[in-house]
Amino acid sequence: QKEVEQDPGPLSVPEGAIVSLNCTYSNSAFQYFMWYRQYSRKGPELLMYTYSSGNKEDGRFTAQVDKSSKYISLFIRDSQPSDSATYLCAIGRGGKLIFGQGTELSVKP
């Protein structure tokens, strides 16, 4: 079993839709949770990070962590074509980050 599981997609939605991206993890020792966006042939860009269960909002993005279920989510409201990218969850402990496989998102105009 992988330490972090993420559905690779691809996921295609119309412009303006609410997007839900999810990851599950296996080890309750993980301490911090991040979401990165990666455009094709580019390095990942940090979107959100959180350390506790609950929601964290930043503009159109909301990160949600449920430690009891070992489940994290990223919600994108009013999705735009420019949001089309691969979204990677990353979960950390002891200074190391472990990445999910990434979900490829396409937002159609």
Place this chain on the structure above:
Amino acid sequence: GAVVSQHPSWVICKSGTSVKIECRSLDFQATTMFWYRQFPKQSLMLMATSNEGSKATYEQGVEKDKFLINHASLTLSTLTVTSAHPEDSSFYICSARDPRRETNTEAFFGQGTRLTVV
């Protein structure tokens, strides 16, 4: 966010040659940098942790003699792929943590280097 610069962004080399990739933190000093490898539509796989002034820590299964890491200063880490083979072709990405950040856990990534060995 913090700026991490990686160079070159792409390189093509012949089998058997060595290639050096540079990773620089432009506006902060990074005592620790990380090197990842990413295959198409795959996740980032941590190769090694680069520590300024000491030896790198390699992940299990990564050949330290093939992937040489040097972290000679607080703003520069280099990855040298020695005696490259076609199977080394991949996307290599570095990251660093900004110690000025309160929690010092968010990692910022370079632009990545696409290596093609022919």
